[in-house]
Structures are given as C-alpha cells and as structure tokens.
Amino acid sequence: MGADFVQFSLTPILIGTLAAIACALPGNFLILRRQALIGDAISHVVLPGIVVAFLVTGTVAALPMLLGAGAAALLAVVLIEAIRRLGRIEPGAAMGVVFTALFAGGVLLLEQSDTSRVHLDVEHALMGNLETLIWLRATGWDSLIDPVALSHLPVELPRIAVVAALMAALTVIFWRPLKLSTFDEGFARALGLPVSAIGLSLVIAAAVAAVAAFDAVGSIIVIAMFICPPAAARLMTNSLAVQVWWSVAFATLSAVLGYVLAGYGPLWLGFDSAVSAAGMIATVSGVILGLACLFGPHRARVGVAAGG
C-alpha cells in the first residue's frame, strides 16, 4: 500500500464510499416509507435533466446539473400524476412508464448531442467513471499533508464529501421528526409536524445525493446503494439508530470490497483486465443483502408469529 495505492486507488475508493453512504442514509427512511424505488426513479430521471442542462449551459458544472436534474424530477412527478389520472392506471405502473420513458429520452438526447468534450455518455451515465478519478499528483501518503498535491485532488471528491456530510447532518438534525413521521404519519400530523414538507424534503435530499453520486459513480451504484445497504441493515437489528449505522457500514464495505475485487479480483483469477468497479460495488451490496436475508438475526418478522 504505497504510492501506487494513494495515486490510483485511494481517491476512487473514498469517492465510492462517500457516494454509497450519501445514498444509503436517506435510503433507510425511503425503505421504511415503502418508497425505495424513488431512488431508482430519481437516478433514471436525472439523465435527461443533466443532458438538457448541459445542452443549455454548455458546461457540466454542479449547479446547472443539479437544477436540470431537479427540473426533470419535477416534470416526472407531474407526468406520473397526469398519467395516473388520465390513464386510470395504478401509481406503480405510471411511475414505471414515466421513468423508463424519460431515461430512454435521455439516452437518445445524449446520442444526438455533441458531448465528446465532456464526460457525458450512456456508459458513463450507467457506470460512472470511478476508475478514472485518480490522484496523479500524489507521490505517497505524504501527499495527504501536501497542499499542492491536495489542490489536485479529483474535484468529485470534495463535492461528494460535502453531500455525504450534508446527508449525515440532515439525518442527525431531523432524526426525531423523520422517525416519527415515517412510523406514524397521522400522529405526526396531529402533533402539528409539517409531514408533507418532511416527506418532500426527504425526496429532495435523496435527489441531491443521487445527482452528486451519479456524477461520480453512475446510476448503477446509486440505485443499489439506496436499497441494498439499508435493506440488509434492517435485517440486522430492530432499532432504527442501529439500522442506520449498519447501513453506513454495509455501504462502506460494498464500496471498498467492490472496488478492490473489481481491480484485483480478475488478476487473482488469472484474467488480465479489471472489471467495472461500479458493477462490482453494486454486486457486492447485493451479495451482502442476500447474506443478510439468509443469516441476519432479524430476518424473521416476529410480529407475524405473535399474531394480531
């Protein structure tokens, strides 16, 4: 673990881990609210939003990307409601139609526009570019205290660090209202809590995490991290606080193990090229969920056995 590791593996692992944590934190509440697919949905809707924002502004700066993604999410919500009412079909189906259609539109738009100057193509949208987020200026662990080398860190790292810190802060600050309104919406309303605003803020926070993570690691990781670590964590404990800690641990484990396995696993097996880090990280998170389903201490829903 010398200079090579710092140069080529440290920053992608950190970015992957922070992206995973940023998505897993709101994912805990989305899952308990039976809104787990919102993460999936957002990461799909983000694509056309980002492409349009790029076409309008000509840059891939964070703010226009975020505004584009937000506008796309808003459009998606309006479309879902419209289809649900006019088409008289169930909400899940309306959601599925809108998100796949918007994502497909984003893909077409992307193919037709000249994005060769920037990191914006279909493959990037799905898998991100984690392996390329390396720190060439680093010469070893000493670089971590070298201001010149630090100033050449991949820009994605501070960006996703800020978003992960924001998600952690929001989780801590709004812990009680989030927990209360997630468990018992009616009671929370009766207490005078702004339940609708809390629910909307949660979705917006998830969208911010999704957009920031999408930029660095692509939509595959975003989708996996909203669902797999929190779902596995739920099977480990019957306490919400402990569940959130487990989800952070599982997100970290997925990112680190996934990145290492993608980079070195094929070499160990005798193949000469690495596999996609995003794909491997998502796969590891799925394997963790599978193991939690099989061996997690709280996989059996006790309430069912106790009877009503």
Next chain:
Amino acid sequence: MAETLTLAATHGARTDRAADPASPLAVRGLTVSYGDKPALFSVDATFPAGAMSAIVGPNGAGKSTFLKAALGLIPAVSGEVRVFGQGLAAARDRIAYVPQRASVDWDFPTTVIDVVLMGRYRRLGLFRRVSRAERAAATDALARVGMEGFADRQIGQLSGGQQQRVFLARALAQEADLYLLDEPFAGVDAATERAIIDVLKALKSQGQSVIAVHHDLSTVAEYFDHVFLVNVRAMGEGPVATAFTPEALARTYGGRLAATQLDQLRLTGA
C-alpha cells in the same frame, strides 16, 4: 353544557354552541370530499367537556374522516373547527390522538418505550435530551395501560390488543385535555377493551374529555355519555339517553340495521 344538548334531528340545526369556549371540540359546516364524492357534508357537531362521547355511524359514513378532518390531518373543503374555543394550531398541546392501529407498520424498527416517548415530542423538540422525568412520564403512561413490563419490547412482537394499549399510552404521555380515539376497540381482546375503557373513565373522572369513533352499537350506552350520529351528514347528537334512539339509528343506518338489533339496543338502553 348538557342541558343545551337537545337532539339535533337534521343537519344544519345551527346553534351558538360552536362558540362555547368550554366545548373541547365544536365543528361547524364541515365538508370533506374524496374526489367528487362528499365524505362529509356540512356537518355540525358540538361535544361536551368532561364527558365520554361516541361517534357512531355505518361503515363508510365518514366517522374516521370526521376525526381526521377535525384534527386537520386531511383537508376539508369547508368548515370551522374550534378546540376549547381556540383554533386548531393554538390548541395542539391540549389534544391527544390515537390513530387506528392498522394505520401504521408494526414492523417498524423501534421499541414500545420509544413509541410512547413520541407522545412527548412537542416537549422534546429536535434536540432536547430525553430526561429522567420524560422517561418517567412515558413509563407511567405504560403502567396505566398495564404494559409496564413491555418497555423495551420490539413493537412487532406485540399482539393487537397490546399494540392498541401502547397507542393509548402514547396519547396519555401527551398529557392532554382532549383525547380523540379512532376505533380504539377494533380487533382487541376483551381484557384490553376493559383496560382501555377503565383508563378512559379515569380520564373522564379527572375532568378530561374523550371522543371516540365507535362501531359496536351494543356498548354505546354502557361506555359513553354523549353520542354523535353521522352518515355523511350529521344525523343527531346529544346525551345517549335521549339521542341514541332506535329512530335516530334507523335514520343514520338507513334500514341497514336489522329489527332484532334495534330491539336489543332498546333493551340495553332501557
């Protein structure tokens, strides 16, 4: 209070009672609609203080909707709600609410004492630590419903009756003056029903007001002092002795009650 509570035979029998500051809950002209179908239409109701009141009506008559709209949980098309003569926002701290047990996911990762402490939320806010006094209040509320041994139990391990008691304990922890309960006896065992009614009667004896959506007509006379009959429109209200009549029930249920059921009620009422 009680002497003014005559049987309001038809909706729109407007009185000045809605302005009575002593009434724990007074509603005027409440209309709620789901889609294009009104769930409640121009409902007036005034509940007496220090009494146990039942909200009675057939399935789909808008009983729960009435409670939810009165609490501001669902939007009303029109109507005025006064709680102890005040607007809803000003009176929040004086209201405790017990939602329907089935309205939440009991698989949620939390413990019994945690749920009861939710009743202290308005005192705790975002950050205040759960002090020994707060925990004691929650433990005391659990003891009042006979669940003190279950504080650290995961809520998914509770039976239906125990779940209902935990919800009642949470409302008790709110230390309110008005208790609104949505079907508190639905699907609970006889022992729990007894325990709940004892707690509610104790509240009444301390001068607090209880209003419950109730579906079991055979126990209305035994449990409650006051009754409010509703079927989209207000169908009558008043003391159980004068307002809970076979005629009022026939009007409310629109012939959906069998004659034998009415006979039974006449017997229990007599």
